[in-house]
Amino acid sequence: MTESVGDLSPQEFERHATALAGWIRTYLEHPERYPVLARLAPGELRASLPAAAPTSAESLETILSDLDRVILPGITHWNHPGFLAYFANTASVPGILAELVTAALNQVGILWRTSPALAELEQVTTGWLRDAMALPSDWFGMITDTASTSTLLALAAARERDPALEIRHRGMAGRSDLPRLRIYCSTQAHSSVDKAAITLGLGAENVVRIATDDAFQMRADLLESAMGADRAAGYRPLAVIATLGTTSTTSVDPTPAIAALCQREGAWLHVDAAYGGAMALLEERRELFAGVAAADSVVMNPHKWLFTPMDCSVLWTAHPDVLRRTFSLTPAYLQTNEQDVALSYSDYSFQLGRRFRALKLWFVMRAFGVEGLGARVRHHCALATEFASWVAAEPEWEVVAPVPMSVVCFRHRPAGVTDERTLQAHNATILERVNASGEVFLSHTKLGERYVLRVAIGNLRTEASHLATAWRLVREAAQG
Ligand SMILES: *Cc1c(COP(=O)(O)O)cnc(C)c1O
DSSP states (O other), X not given: OOOOOSOOXXXXXXXXXXXXXXXXXXXXXXXXXXXXXXXXXXXXXXXXXXXXXXXXXXXXXXXXXXXXXXXXXXXOOTTXXXXXXXXXXXXXXXXXXXXXXXXXXXXXXXXXXXXXXXXXXXXXXXXHHHHHTTOOTTOEEEEESOHHHHHHHHHHHHHHSSGGGOHHHHOSTTOSSOOOEEEXXXXXXXXXXXXXXXXXXXXXXXXXXXXXOTTSOBOHHHHHHHXXXXXXXXXXXXXXEEEBSXXXXXXXXXXXXXXXXXXXXXXXXXXXXXXXXXXXXXXXXXXXXXXXXXXXXXXXXXXXXXXXXXOOEEEXXXXXXXXXXXXXXXXXXXXXXXXXXXXXXXXXXXXXXXXXXXXXXXXXXXXXXXXXXXXXXXXXXXXHHHHHHHHHTSTTEEEOSOOSSSEEEEEEOOTTOOOHHHHHHHHHHXXXXXXXXXXXXXXXXXXXXXXXXXXXXXXXXXXXXXXXXXXXXXXXXHHO
């Protein structure tokens, strides 16, 4: 018998895809039959599998049957309506369907000609989203895997904006003619800013963390004095990251004041709206985004609060020319006749190939419509407001930060207990107990000295009943 050297047959694909569609249907119909937080111990899944790959082929039946046996116990269910940790991320039905097509078409977006549909649909969908969020209509959009990558690209462009620095060509090491380049963000900004500074060789110590006010918003007066002190020391303020929807509390930095300082100092303003950007769909909440039009770049993640399966982050910039100058590099074997008229996204990133992520954004935006997406975001905000009202009504519980979006930070403070370490231990125990229930999954954060619990609502399947369950569980856990 000769070994087969080709693919499995398309007929086999259809047979298994049909079965798998049923499996996914059941999964989506009953997400609550699994504990939201995976219960296995570290190393358990690895230990249950053979150390070596199979020498001979296994049937798809066998492989698929292992999904239930091996994989599901190791899954933390982001699609579970009780998933209230971090920032939720929903695999919506249109998104799941698009991912299937994406895999089948297997586009590798190197140049326009390697996938015209990818290059053009990415411009269309990022333009649709930009306009739905009321961002300036001439901004250029591109899709990346994560906000971390989007912010890295934005800061790379910021570094290249002044060609006199010549960093692209000469690098930064061993140069006495380069000033120290400084980046500013609030103490509440995401760690991806530090990682970008590390990756770009700017140095973690050149990320200046600016203190926030009582509402966890960057203090523009302190930003101004930090930039002034740096100038006086001969440093160069390179970029400021304003966060609209911080990771801990969804606080919103004062963009207009920050933008004015950036203008004055010639610093690049990058707006991190990875989570909060979805709120810009709501006309009645656009005041949160005042001043954003003055930014040089903005990131928002459809894979967070826009129901697009992981991964999909969008970066817009007012200066595609600078981004292109930063990264465009076309080796001879990639030169084409149409390169002057057709856009190749590889000119705007350190990555050559890219996935066809625009397809799922296109499916999601069409299947829900801009109004439908907004209605869902609005509903989540209303649920958060309701949850916060339950907490605020109980004497021993406190809401510890404003709730501008769909995240509630809160904690239990039993009468007479004021020591922060005791309160931390107490609330950490509550969290452990609640998460062990398997019914909901919450996370925590630290706000200054205070350890707080965090409920983040952003999953399409979460309803008031799930929040009622979470509230019952935390109160029971607090009683011991
Ligand atoms: C989640 C988040 C990030 C990081 O997102 P990734 O896509 O996982 O890199 C950055 N900034 C903010 C404000 C976030 O909420």
